[in-house]
Amino acid sequence: MNSSDFKLKERVKELNCLYKLSKVAWEAKNDFDVIISKTLDILPAAMQHPNLAEASITIHSNEYSTPKFSSCKFVIESDLAVDKKKYGKVRIGYRSPLTKDSGKVSFLPEEKRLLKTVARELSLVIKRASIEEEKQKLQTQLQHVERLAFVGELSAGIAHELNEPLGRVLGFAQLIKKAGSLNEQQSEDIERIIKASLYSREIIKKLMIFSRQMPQQITKVNLNDIVHNILYFIDVRFQSRGITIIKQLDTALPVIYADEVQMSQVLVNLITNSVYAMPTGGEITVITKKKENQVSLVVKDTGTGMTADVRNKIFEPFFTTKPVGQGTGLGLSVVQGIVDSHDGKILVSSAVNKGTKFEIQLPLRQNKKK
Numbered sequence: 001m002n003s004s005d006f007k008l009k010e011r012v013k014e015l016n017c018l019y020k021l022s023k024v025a026w027e028a029k030n031d032f033d034v035i036i037s038k039t040l041d042i043l044p045a046a047m048q049h050p051n052l053a054e055a056s057i058t059i060h061s062n063e064y065s066t067p068k069f070s071s072c073k074f075v076i077e078s079d080l081a082v083d084k085k086k087y088g089k090v091r092i093g094y095r096s097p098l099t100k101d102s103g104k105v106s107f108l109p110e111e112k113r114l115l116k117t118v119a120r121e122l123s124l125v126i127k128r129a130s131i132e133e134e135k136q137k138l139q140t141q142l143q144h145v146e147r148l149a150f151v152g153e154l155s156a157g158i159a160h161e162l163n164e165p166l167g168r169v170l171g172f173a174q175l176i177k178k179a180g181s182l183n184e185q186q187s188e189d190i191e192r193i194i195k196a197s198l199y200s201r202e203i204i205k206k207l208m209i210f211s212r213q214m215p216q217q218i219t220k221v222n223l224n225d226i227v228h229n230i231l232y233f234i235d236v237r238f239q240s241r242g243i244t245i246i247k248q249l250d251t252a253l254p255v256i257y258a259d260e261v262q263m264s265q266v267l268v269n270l271i272t273n274s275v276y277a278m279p280t281g282g283e284i285t286v287i288t289k290k291k292e293n294q295v296s297l298v299v300k301d302t303g304t305g306m307t308a309d310v311r312n313k314i315f316e317p318f319f320t321t322k323p324v325g326q327g328t329g330l331g332l333s334v335v336q337g338i339v340d341s342h343d344g345k346i347l348v349s350s351a352v353n354k355g356t357k358f359e360i361q362l363p364l365r366q367n368k369k370k
């Protein structure tokens with residue numbers, strides 16, 4: 001092949017590569033991973049020795065490479081930059097030995113130029129993709145917040161409207177029961193009405209706590225006392241289910257200002273979830289501890305754990321993985337409502353088939369704004 005043929009061939013490869021690159025950017029619809037992996041596929045083919053060429057793209061501290069890039073002896077690189085700020089690089093390399101006759105290689109000027117062009121194009125594509133990604137993320141966040149606010153408002157409204165008629169249903173049912181002179185069937189029916197009303201009232205109460213319609217009674221509270229009280233009632237019941245409860249309580253735990261009933265509710269909801277996640281038994285560890293100017297309440301279990309998908313939704317009101325009738329999906333929404341109103345934070349970590357840990361962090365002093 002004479003030199004002008006060779007140059008022409010290289011030029012064709014180069015143009016082909018650029019063409020494919022622009023197609024990738026278009027087809028990948030700003031999907032970051034697809035753009036990177038397709039670019040890595042395309043680059044080696046544009047080199048003078050495609051069979052020996054490898055490519056690598058580094059963005060921040062993440063490196064994406066073709067399989068044998070690390071064994072390349074001859075490498076050229078070009079920076080990826082946006083607005084003159086470097087954030088990564090594109091590298092092309094040849095594995096050795098390169099040619100039978102020379103062992104040594106120098107990159108053609110065409111190859112160097114191509115690399116520069118690719119880096120420039122890629123910088124633009126990546127910039128566009130990350131702007132798009134950021135936009136999508138913000139949009140989802142916004143939708144999520146809007147939906148939660150909407151559900152909160154709706155729940156508050158429904159709970160409020162239903163509370164009174166429900167109170168009457170319950171009141172009159174109790175009056176009928178008291179009046180006596182009911183036959184067996186009627187007594188049974190009245191009992192059912194009372195039970196169903198009480199159940200509905202519980203749900204309404206949950207909705208009210210979640211949407212912060214319940215007035216708070218803030219007093220000095222020692223979380224250890226709450227743990228003792230709650231576990232006193234449930235400990236024995238769970239032993240028979242193969243569940244051991246371990247307490248690791250900080251004896252020097254300072255008191256906090258909180259609503260005692262609500263704090264008990266938080267603990268009960270977390271423990272109930274843990275118990276449900278351990279149908280064949282396991283361990284629940286309840287920990288209290290002080291960290292700087294906050295106290296933590298931890299409930300840890302050795303249960304089923306959650307997938308990332310479930311984990312992302314657990315605080316959504318009415319989200320449940322339990323069968324119909326077994327869960328309202330309000331437990332953790334209530335926990336979140338309570339913790340928020342105490343200016344606290346919830347940390348969750350979970351691994352499928354290993355277990356789940358909830359940590360409630362509460363400040364020693366609340367903001368006095370509410």
Ligand SMILES: Nc1ncnc2c1ncn2[C@@H]1O[C@H](COP(=O)(O)OP(=O)(O)OP(=O)(O)O)[C@@H](O)[C@H]1O
Pocket residue numbers: 269273274277301303304305306310314319320321322326327328329330331332333356
């Ligand atoms: N400790 C845990 N281990 C595994 N999954 C959990 C745990 N805690 C919560 N989850 C998951 O989060 C979902 C939502 O929990 P949440 O307490 O809000 O509602 P629920 O328990 O389903 O119903 P409810 O509490 O109203 O009876 C559960 O259905 C379950 O999938």
Ligand SMILES: [Mg+2]
Pocket residue numbers: 269272273327330331332
């Ligand atoms: Mg629950």
